[in-house]
Amino acid sequence: MSLLDSEELFESHAFENALPIPEVIDATKGRDITLQARQISQFLGLYDPDGNLLYTTVWGYGTGMGKTSYPGPTILAYEDVPVTVHWQNKLPLTGHLLPVDTSLHFANSLTHPLSSGYVPIVSHLHGGHNDSIFDGLPDQWFTQSGGGNGPRGVGPGFVTSTMTYYNDQQAATLWYxxxxxxxxxxxxxxxxAGFYVLQDESHLDLVKNGVLPGGNYDLGMAIQDRAFTSDGQLYYPAYKDDPLPGTDMTVGDVVPQKFYDTFGEDAPSAVPEFFGDTILVNGMAWPKLNVAAGDYEFRLLNGSDSRFYVLKVSDPDVAVHLVGTDGGLLPNAITISDGDGVQESNEFLVLAPGDRVELVFDFSRLDDGDTVTLLNVGPAFDPFKGISADGFLFGDIEAANANNPVGDIMQFAVDTAIKPFDATVQDGIVLVKDFVSLTEDANHDDVADLATNVRKVGLFEGEDEYGRVTPMLGKAEAGTVITDKMSSGDFGPLAWDAPTTEKPLLGSTEQWDMFNFTADSHPIHLHLPQFQVLGKWHIDFLDQDENGIPDDTNSDGEITYGTGPSPNYAVADIWIGDKIDLRPEETGWQDTIEVDPHQMVAVIATFDKPGDYVWHCHILSHEDNEMMRPYTVVTDFGLFA
Known part of the structure; x- marks a missing residue:
């Protein structure tokens, strides 16, 4: 397999092409929209060694009346104004663009199978306050129609491919x-994938009053890593001899021989994580954006499979203010980089897969022709394991840098011919006057006052029947250990199709304490609610048999908890220790939160719509390989669990 040389591509063509701005569909007054998934050929900023343009076959969304693009068009919506989207599967009946591992739990129709060219899809509005039937749940998929096998294949949870989004939430940067x-x-x-930007009166007033930039000074940027074959086609490692980008390894080095003995030497397999060697923003490799010497609001999305970005700007004269997270504006702006001309070690933020942040960049201290690079100093080709307050990566892993293609995101070039927007945002300025906090803890018992129930849930890592690494979710209550990933018990990993164990009562506010017993960080996403983080704590435990489950150290037949910074394993098996400071991007409203190794994160959420939903790791390679669980919001107190 010959891959495109990302280092040569970066050296020759980085910051050469303009940042694409997806088409905007204005649905602020309500609208019925048709979005079709189609296959297209698109220029992503790739070139062959002679400098000739390479075009890549991708899938994108379009209205059917004009251009189909990757990313899809940005839907602009308004609070409490419903939008209906008719999602259509118009992909060609030629099968998937990429190798599919059929050993996983996956969407496959008996009447419209992958082997006959049918591809299941379903769109989820990530961060949306969605009814269950409109949520785009993983078993609500549908295939193309045609081919003489009936209208289309559908998943067991399918109800409709026409989704109504009521937008009954505050302004926020969502994505589908x-x-x-x-x-x-x-x-x-x-x-x-594509952006879905929700506006409201409060956010527009901040723009009107000059606090935040708006209009042409408000842009979305979807950051995704990819790899490509030498002829410019998408490359995703799956076959035994396929190289893993950025490493000297192949798929066969991370997938045990037992898998190939079972399915054959030519069988495609999922890999534990995927890290590409080429950074795209809005579907363009290392683009550039000409900017005025003023302020911009940039809505950044990490749409990558597994890569965590640790973002900073190359020029310390550029100030950066955090004004919003997943679920909307923060109560007060927080300065990430102060623009004082001194590069400080704590001037960064972490963007985990699935996360969004709203940032105001201030270029006013720069001159015409100055350039600034958005840098990534996160792991180059390793899983993220956490970061210190001064930017030190945990886990003894190699960090990306400006001389590495994955260490550069995009470039801004100052053009003083562009009229600037002069925003008044600064550190501490009030953005939401009536911000509702869910995290009050008056008696300091580490349980939110509003929480009517506290759950302990776990992040685990074990092996499947073929010996492949399999991250999973499950229960983490004190008590008996779950041994088969399916049966009842109090503590242990559970398979995707194990009976539902989380059943919050409709209208209740719960605290979910998430314990990470794995070696890597995981961004955990809950469908339906926006939540707030009460806090993070260090945890200690032993796993001497390395089965991914903390040991029953005192041999009493149950998992028990203790509190304190010095664990005594003769007394309890898991110890909740010192509290950890939250980073600015972990405050405010969230729908996806990073849980680091040896860490417990407590989130507070209100479950105000009935029905079935899911929670999962947003490392997509993990989500697809069992790190996802259903939960149900119940209306009958007798079903509460």
């Missing part, structure tokens, strides 16, 4: 992306 069971990573990698 595919969510079909077991192939989400592949469908999103192929291009099925």
């Amino acid at each position: 992306h595919d969510h079909a069971l077991g192939i989400t990573r592949l469908n999103v990698y192929a291009g099925l």
Whole structure:
């Protein structure tokens, strides 16, 4: 397999092409929209060694009346004004663009199978306050029609491919992306994603009053890593001899021989994580953007499979203010980089897969022709394991840098011919006067006052029957250990199709304490609510048999908890220790939160719509390989669990 040389591409063509701005569909007054998934050929900023343009086959969304693009068009909506989207699957009946691992739990129709060219899709509005039937859940998929096998194949949870979004939430940067069971990573990698920007009166007033930039000074940027073959086609490692980008390894080095003994030497397999060697923003490799010497609001999305970005600007004269997170504006702006001309070690933010941040960049201290690079100093080709307050990566892993293609995101070039927007945002300025906090803890018992129930849930890592690394979610209550990933118990990993164990009562506010017992960080996403983070704590435990489950150290037949910074394993098996400071991007309203190794994160959420939903890791390679669980919001107190 011959791959495109990302280092040569970067050296020759980085910052050469303009940042694409997706088409905007204005639905602020309500609208019925048709969005079709189609296959197209698109220029992504790739060139052959002679400098000739390479075009890439991707999947994108379009209205059917004009251009189809990757990313899809940005839907602009308004609070409390419903929008209806008719999602259509118009992909060619030629099968998937990428190799599909059929050993996973995955969306496959008996009447319209992948082997006959049919591809299941379903769009999820990530961060949306969605009714269950409109949520785009992983088993609500549908295939193309045609081919003489009936209208189309549908998943067991399918109700409709026409979704109504009521937009009954505050202004926020949302995004839509595919969510079909077991192939989400592949469908999103192929291009099925786009922005959904929700506005409200409060946010528009901040723009009107000059506090925040707006209009042409408000832009979305979807950051995604990819890899390509030498002829410019998407490359996703799956076969035994396929190289893993950025490393000297192949798929066969991370997938045990037992898998190939079972399915054959030519069988495609999922890999634990995927890290590309080429950075795209809005579907363009290392683009540039000409900017005025003033202020811009940039809505950044991490749409990558597994890569965590640690973002900073190359020029310390550029000030950066955090004004919003997943679920909307913060109560007060927080300065990330102060623009004082001194590069400080704590001037960064972490953007985990699935996360969004709203940032105001201030270029006013720069001159005409000055350039600034948005840098990534996160892991180059390794899983993220956490970061210190001064920017030190945990886990003894190599960090990306400005001399590495994955260490550069995009470039801004100052053009004083562009009229500047002079925003008044600064550190501490009030953005939301009546911000509702869910995290009050008057008696300091580490339980939110509003929480009517506290759950302990766990992040685990074990092996499947073929010996492949399999991250999972499950229960983490004190008590008996779950031994088979399916049966009842109090503590242990559970398979995707194990009975539902989380059943919050409709209208209740719960605290979910999420314990990470794995070696890597995981961005955990809850469908339906926007939540707030009460806090993070260090945890200690032993796993001497390395089975991914903390040991029953005192041999009493149960998992028990203790509190304190010095664990005594003769007394308890898991110890909750010192509290950890939250980073600015972990405050405010969230729908996806990073949980680092040896860490517990407590989130507070209100479950105000009934029905079935899911929670999962937003590392898409993990989500597709069992790190996802259903939950149900119940209306009958007798079903509460």
